[in-house]
Amino acid sequence: MASVWKRLQRVGKHASKFQFVASYQELMVECTKKWQPDKLVVVWTRRSRRKSSKAHSWQPGIKNPYRGVVVWPVPEN
Structure with missing residues (x-):
């Protein structure tokens, strides 16, 4: 019935x-x-669609072990 509505x-x-x-x-x-995550994925959603990135590992910082950075490699064009 929801699809009809x-x-x-x-x-x-x-x-x-x-x-x-x-x-x-x-x-x-x-x-x-x-x-504390092991891997991170960025997910974009709109209505019923989902698009997610590949899982990337998270590395904690040396100064603050609770703050980390995930860096994506720049694609070759």
Whole structure:
């Protein structure tokens, strides 16, 4: 029944098409004593769609072991 309701809500509306480009460079993560990740994944969601990056390992810093940086390699063009 939910799919029928969604179709009725779309009556008279046009589909919107857009393209979104995101390039990851670096992500700084600050954790707590209770939670420290092993790997990190960035997930983009819109409605029922999901797009996720590959899992990258997280390395804690030397000065602050609860703060770490994930760096994505720059792609060769």
